[in-house]
Amino acid sequence: MATHVRVRHQNRIVEGVLDGESIRTEDGAALARAGTTLLPSAAPSKIVCVGRNYAAHAKELGNAVPSTPLLFFKPPSALIADGEDIVYPPQSKNVHYEGELAVIVGKRARNVPAAQALEIVRGYTICNDVTARDLQKADGQWTRAKGFDTFCPLGPVWIDPADLDLSGTRVRTFVNGELRQDGNTHDFIFTLPVLIEYITAAFTLEPGDVISTGTPEGVGPMQVGDTVAVSIDGIGTLTNRLVAP
Incomplete structure (x- = not known):
């Protein structure tokens, strides 16, 4: 591998x-x-994220399970690498971790049917979809809450598509060594082929773009000084520390 x-x-x-x-x-x-x-494992023109792609996560936040994929963007300016610091923005008082499997796009793609969707995948990596939960609720949409600088740790490595079993890959998040999330990709509401078909029906994906596939249940707040580590079997561990602005 x-x-x-x-x-x-x-x-x-x-x-x-x-x-x-x-x-x-x-x-x-x-x-x-x-x-x-x-x-960071990629230099995307855009980071396409999927909300509520695990039923248990939707329910833990009091949300309905979606009938179609719920998409949002993070700006490339939010990217940081493994080992770099997440900065706690002064506008928020409730910053959460969200460990996720991320997909790196390998070729330009538009209107890709699900049956051919995995052909556009270059590889898999790890994302922490850091979120200012209070601002997400206050704003009524997610751009600011998800888009602060440093709110998209990505890495530390990526692996070839053939080296990951999407039907059953474990996704875990630890805060200061304590297990907080323990999910598995077999619990996706929308599989990756379905997501790629849905996304590319709306807009073009470019080589290097990232799709972050959603977070399992167990999200929660971080405090300044915390170390958060997202671990995905077969890929590795993405580790970052939360610091004051």
Whole structure:
């Protein structure tokens, strides 16, 4: 199984495959991991997120289970890498973690039928859909609550599509080492092929775009100083700390 990373090396952004303490780049070079800076796993033009894609999560927040996918965007400016800090915005008093499986798009896609949807997937990674829950409720829509700078940790690596079983992958979130979320992709309300068909019927996905597939039950608040870790079997663990502005 290949584990891919996106890093900065000598003022260049490069991608490669982890090989022990080295990174093998696409042109065959071997870079020392210690001499690179880890970046988010993708550089999307847009981050398409799916709300309430686990029935238990919808119910825990007092929401109805949707009959069609509920979509929203996060701006690329919200992206941070594994190990970088999430900044608690002064406008909010209730910031939540939301651990999610994320999809990296590999090719330009529009009007893709579900039967062919997985052909556009480049790989899978981990997202924390950080949310200012109080602002989400107050605003009546989700742009501000989901879109603050640093509110989209993504990484630390991505894996090839063939290396993940979408029918049963465990998604867990820990806060300061304590298990808070423990879900599984077999509980998706809308499978990934259905999501891709629905999304691309509305707008074009570009290579590098990200689809974050929704969070399981167990969401909750974080406090300044907390460390949140989202772990997905077969991919790894995305870890970030919450800091004051």
